[in-house]
Amino acid sequence: MSKTLVNGFNIERLLERFNEKFGVLDNSAADDFTSDGSAADGSAADNKVQQFFAPGRVNLIGDHTDYTGGFAFPCGIDSGSLLLIRRTRDNQFRFASTNFDMFAQLSKDQINKTYGDNWINYPLGVLDQFVKRGFDIDGIDCLFSGNVPNGAGLSSSASIEVVTAFAINEIFACGLSLMELVKMSQAAENDFVGMQCGIMDQFAVAMARDNHAILLNCETLEHRQIPLALNDFAIVLANTNQRRELNESAYNERVAECGRALALLQQHLPIKALGELQEADLEAHKGLFEQDNIAYLRAKHVSSENARVHAAVPALEQGDLIQFGRLMNASHDSLRDCFHVSSEPLDHLVTAARAHPGVVGSRLTGAGFGGCTVNLLHKDSVNQFVKNVGDIYQTKTGLTADFYTIAPGAGVRALNA
Numbered sequence: 001m002s003k004t005l006v007n008g009f010n011i012e013r014l015l016e017r018f019n020e021k022f023g024v025l026d027n028s029a030a031d032d033f034t035s036d037g038s039a040a041d042g043s044a045a046d047n048k049v050q051q052f053f054a055p056g057r058v059n060l061i062g063d064h065t066d067y068t069g070g071f072a073f074p075c076g077i078d079s080g081s082l083l084l085i086r087r088t089r090d091n092q093f094r095f096a097s098t099n100f101d102m103f104a105q106l107s108k109d110q111i112n113k114t115y116g117d118n119w120i121n122y123p124l125g126v127l128d129q130f131v132k133r134g135f136d137i138d139g140i141d142c143l144f145s146g147n148v149p150n151g152a153g154l155s156s157s158a159s160i161e162v163v164t165a166f167a168i169n170e171i172f173a174c175g176l177s178l179m180e181l182v183k184m185s186q187a188a189e190n191d192f193v194g195m196q197c198g199i200m201d202q203f204a205v206a207m208a209r210d211n212h213a214i215l216l217n218c219e220t221l222e223h224r225q226i227p228l229a230l231n232d233f234a235i236v237l238a239n240t241n242q243r244r245e246l247n248e249s250a251y252n253e254r255v256a257e258c259g260r261a262l263a264l265l266q267q268h269l270p271i272k273a274l275g276e277l278q279e280a281d282l283e284a285h286k287g288l289f290e291q292d293n294i295a296y297l298r299a300k301h302v303s304s305e306n307a308r309v310h311a312a313v314p315a316l317e318q319g320d321l322i323q324f325g326r327l328m329n330a331s332h333d334s335l336r337d338c339f340h341v342s343s344e345p346l347d348h349l350v351t352a353a354r355a356h357p358g359v360v361g362s363r364l365t366g367a368g369f370g371g372c373t374v375n376l377l378h379k380d381s382v383n384q385f386v387k388n389v390g391d392i393y394q395t396k397t398g399l400t401a402d403f404y405t406i407a408p409g410a411g412v413r414a415l416n417a
């Protein structure tokens with residue numbers, strides 16, 4: 001049988017897995033369906049297995065700014081989450097994944113609470129958003145398959161949330177806009193999963209375009225698609241493969257610390273969000289932070305990181321990749337020294353990368369505390385880079401890094417429309 005490979009997924013094999021897990025639905029007994037499987041009421045919803053895909057994302061610059069109403073500059077990647085889904089109308093919610101050996105079946109009164117700390121909290125959180133808006137979601141079978149490494153800072157969770165929201169919106173004909181689905185996916189993470197993340201990941205995963213990165217104002221959600229013209233350069237991700245611990249609580253702590261910094265500054269400055277803070281204004285009001293140096297450092301990162309995003313995007317547009325790389329380096333240093341979200345393995349990877357010929361920028365990407373670095377380097381250096389940096393990293397840390405050259409990919413979509 002010929003293989004249909006979509007973003008590295010073998011669709012035929014996944015459809016077989018779907019049928020193994022959930023069985024073939026018998027339509028003949030269901031008056032609600034017409035003979036071709038579409039709903040008798042003429043809506044777009046039907047009981048055919050449908051396929052959807054959402055990518056992961058990598059943030060090129062502008063980290064820990066989104067929840068302060070600042071700026072970020074992410075792009076989609078070519079790996080992500082594939083979802084095979086069908087409507088069942090039996091008020092049962094079945095979840096399986098090819099990545100984990102698990103199967104869960106929940107009834108309607110069980111989907112409004114978390115399911116241990118299992119990954120299905122991401123789709124459950126999204127379903128909860130639909131239910132809260134009054135949509136009658138009357139049963140689904142879902143098979144997820146992901147090829148974004150978990151915990152690598154590449155938004156595997158946002159990609160699951162967004163692909164779920166997009167699919168539910170399609171098959172239940174909810175008529176919600178993509179922007180609304182982005183906000184619901186973020187709310188699923190904030191309210192259901194308990195991670196006080198900003199909107200960058202869900203936004204990028206939904207809105208990404210091939211060969212573009214998105215300059216995103218996280219306060220207003222205004223955004224601009226910027227062509228990612230890399231010329232002789234390549235973007236290579238390096239995964240520390242460090243086990244991330246304390247990730248969620250340390251992340252929420254940073255959100256709270258930024259809130260403290262904002263409250264202090266608001267005593268003297270008319271700002272509504274920390275993301276509006278200019279570096280010079282922070283220095284002029286440094287005295288406010290006498291009792292809270294941590295809050296000062298967090299504000300210093302946020303204000304300088306926003307300035308770096310504003311400098312990096314024109315540099316890219318002018319083809320000045322060297323300057324873009326310098327700003328990436330400064331971003332990492334600030335995330336390490338002021339925001340305290342780097343880790344020893346991340347710093348080793350960054351140091352080894354920067355010392356390698358042809359590399360113009362290297363920084364952690366995403367939340368930090370482990371995960372990936374993003375590296376900008378000459379195309380011709382990639383093979384040597386992977387070998388040398390991988391070797392140095394292994395010697396320093398005992399860990400083996402994985403490397404991926406990314407192709408900036410498009411956002412969430414139906415595959416069999």
Ligand code: GLA
Pocket residue numbers: 059062063064065066067197198199200201366367368
């Ligand atoms: C995580 C969060 C995002 C963002 C980044 C850091 O990926 O989900 O909202 O805050 O960390 O930039």
